Amino acid sequence: MIDRAGLATFLRRRREALQPDDVGLPRGQRRRTSGLRREEVAALCHMSTDYYARIERERGPQPSAQMIASIAQGLHLSLDERDHLFRLAGHHPPTRGAASSHVGPGLLRILDRLDDTPAEIVTELGETLRQTPMGVALTGDTTRFTGPERSLGYRWFTDPAARALYPPEDHDLLSRRYTAGLRGIVTLRGPDSRAAHLADLLLPLSAEFRALWETHDVNVRPLDLKRLVHPEVGALELNCQTLLDPDQSHLLLVYTAVPGSESHEKLQLLSVLGRAG
Template sequence: MDRARLAGFLRARREALQPEDVGLPRGPRRRTGGLRREEVAALSGMSADYYSRIEQQRGPHPSEQMLAALARGLRLSLAERDHLFQLGGFPVPRHAVRADHVNPGMMRILDRLQDTPAQVVNHLGETLAQTAPAVALLGDETRHSGLARSAHYRWFTDPQARTPVPAEDHATRSRLMAAHLHAAYTRDGRGSRAAVIVDALLATSAEFAELWREHPVQSAYCPPKRLRHPEVGALELHCQVLVDPDQSQTLMVFTAAPGTESDEKLRLLAVIGAQRV
C-alpha cells in the first residue's frame, strides 16, 4: 500500500467535491471549498477518526470493503475506483464485482431525492444505496450478505421477504422476480453471479424451478405496488425507474398519487424515519 499517494488521492477528491454534489447544505460558516473529513466519513459509513487517520498516513490498512465504501462516498468513477484499489494495495476489482459500484451520476440524482423513497438496485436485485425514506418504507436492504443480498433470492427462500406484500399479489411478484433473474442470467451467462443465484434457487425452490422452466420474459413496465407497512398499514405506490445501461443499475423512486391516503402515509413515514413509533 502506498500510504502517501493514497492519502493524497483521497484528499484531492475530497477537496474537489462540493456539499451540493452530495446533497449537503453549504451553510454560512463554510469558509473553504470541498467536503470536510467528517462529511466524507459519514457518506462512507465509517468514523471520522478512521478516515482522518488514512488521510494522515497512519492507522490500519483499509480493507477492500472500506475502499469500496470510500469510492461510493467520494462519488468516484469506475476508473477512479480502480485507481483507489491499486493505491490501497489490492488488485483492480473484476468486472463482475463492479455491479457493487454505484455510478456517480446515479448517486448525484439519489442525493437530490433525500426526502423521497428511492434506491439504486443492480441487475441482480441487490440494493446498493437507499435514501432514509426508502429505509423507513422497505427496511435496510443493504444489510444483507451472500446470496441474500439479492431480493430475488430472498423472495423465494425467506418467508419474511413476502410479509409486506399482500398474499393475493405473491404469484404476480414471483413471476416478476423470476423474469428479472432470467434476464440477468441471459445477459451474464454461465459462471456469472446471476448463474450462482439461479443454481441455488433451482436446488431449493420448487416454485422458482417451475417458473424458470416457463422462460419468463421481463417487462419494461413497472406496475403499481401494494405494501403493508408495520407502522402505517397498507400503501399503494407507483414506481418510476431510471436505468443506467452501462452499469446495469436502476434508480427506483416510489411515489403515491397526491391527496391519497397512501400519499399521507408516505409523508408520515418521512417523519417517523426508520425508527418504530
C-alpha cells in the same frame, strides 16, 4: 505496493473538490475549508475521522480493499477514479459492470437529493445498494442482508417474511416476474454468472421456483402500480419510476403516489413517523 504520497494527495484533491451539496450534506455556516471536511468524508465512508486522517497524512497501515471501496463510494468517485484509488493503495481494482457494487456518482447525486422520497439503488439481481431515509421507512433496511439473501428474488422464495410487504393476491404474479427476470439475466450473463449461481441455489430450495423455472418464461409484465402493505400505514399504491446506469446495470427506483390520493397522504404520514423514529 502502496503509493502513500500519491494516495494522500489524490484523496485531498478529491475531498477539496466536493461541496456538501454534492453529497447530500447541509452546507452550514462558517466553512473554512474549500471542500468537505475530513470528518464529513469519514462519516460518508463509515470510518473514524482518525483513521481517514492518517491516510491523508501518509501514516498508518495499508488500507484494506474494503476500506478503499468505502472511501471510493463516500467520495462519489467515478469508475476510473475508483480504479486509480485502488492502484494507489496497492490493490487490484474490482470488476466493473453488473457484478460491481460501486454506485456511480450520477445516481448518487440524484439519490442524495431525494431524502423526502422513497428511493433505492439496486443491482439487476435486486440487491439493494443504497436507500433514502424514506426508502428505509417504506420497505425496511434492505441493505443489511448478506450473501444470496441480498437478492430480493432469492428472499422471495426462501424467506416468508419477504412476502409480508405485498398483498397475497399479487404473490403469484411476483413469483413469475422474479423467475422470468432471473432467467433473462442468466441468458444475458452466461452460465458462470452470479445470476446462474443464484438460480442453482434456488432450484433445490423452492418447489415453486423449480416449477416456474421450467416454464422458461421471460416476458412477465409488471403491474401498473406497485402495491404494498406497510405494517404502520397499511395499503399503498405507488408508481415506480426507474433510471438505469448502463455502465453498472444499476437501477435507481423512485416511488411516488398521486398527489391528493390516500396513498400520498400515507406517504406523508410515513415521513413523519420516520422522523419521529
